[in-house]
Amino acid sequence: KAGVTQTPRYLIKTRGQQVTLSCSPISGHRSVSWYQQTPGQGLQFLFEYFSETQRNKGNFPGRFSGRQFSNSRSEMNVSTLELGDSALYLCASYSGTSGVYEQYFGPGTRLTVT
Amino acid sequence: DAKTTQPPSMDCAEGRAANLPCNHSTISGNEYVYWYRQIHSQGPQYIIHGLKNNETNEMASLIITEDRKSSTLILPHATLRDTAVYYCIVRVATGGTSYGKLTFGQGTILTVHP
Numbered sequence: 001k002a003g004v005t006q007t008p009r010y011l012i013k014t015r016g017q018q019v020t021l022s023c024s025p026i027s028g029h030r031s032v033s034w035y036q037q038t039p040g041q042g043l044q045f046l047f048e049y050f051s052e053t054q055r056n057k058g059n060f061p062g063r064f065s066g067r068q069f070s071n072s073r074s075e076m077n078v079s080t081l082e083l084g085d086s087a088l089y090l091c092a093s094y095s096g097t098s099g100v101y102e103q104y105f106g107p108g109t110r111l112t113v114t
Numbered sequence: 115d116a117k118t119t120q121p122p123s124m125d126c127a128e129g130r131a132a133n134l135p136c137n138h139s140t141i142s143g144n145e146y147v148y149w150y151r152q153i154h155s156q157g158p159q160y161i162i163h164g165l166k167n168n169e170t171n172e173m174a175s176l177i178i179t180e181d182r183k184s185s186t187l188i189l190p191h192a193t194l195r196d197t198a199v200y201y202c203i204v205r206v207a208t209g210g211t212s213y214g215k216l217t218f219g220q221g222t223i224l225t226v227h228p
């Protein structure tokens with residue numbers, strides 16, 4: 001079955017602009033999580049959505065937001081971009097129910113803020 | 115979630131076994147050990163997980179000490195394609211208050227050389 005897809009794969013934005021990234025989970029998966037990866041901070045959890053509801057959130061400013069649609073696809077938005085937002089943004093999906101599950105990651109969106 | 119400690123880097127010759135250690139001395143009885151790896155500029159990939167018994171799948175073996183305070187991921191016949199950052203993560207089964215959140219440390223950079 002198809003894996004997790006993320007669009008776009010690469011993006012260049014200017015400071016102060018906003019950006020929207022998209023993630024399509026594996027079919028049947030209802031949970032989508034987002035992570036930011038930078039050389040200095042490593043992989044950091046942003047938030048997780050399940051059935052259109054945010055059910056967990058990391059320690060990021062309010063400029064970072066997300067949403068999930070009824071088909072489980074998810075978007076994340078970063079407003080008022082800063083240079084430090086340059087990073088690889090990854091999403092991951094799994095079924096969303098309790099248990100021991102592997103999570104599947106997408107290839108990521110590389111965001112460069114100039 | 116319990117904290118993990120991994121060596122920052124390791125080398126391995128192609129065709130030989132790669133043994134990647136992870137210390138998790140504060141692990142709780144209901145926490146699992148998960149291993150993921152990230153090949154350069156790709157999303158992390160699930161490898162294996164275990165609770166207290168040794169586990170093996172088509173990718174690797176996981177050896178957990180009897181006191182569960184440390185574990186070793188074994189790649190039995192490393193290839194150049196196994197060069198990646200390997201992350202050891204300790205957490206409860208998905209669900210509960212952290213749901214699907216994965217907390218990544220710095221991981222171990224494994225370099226497989228010819």
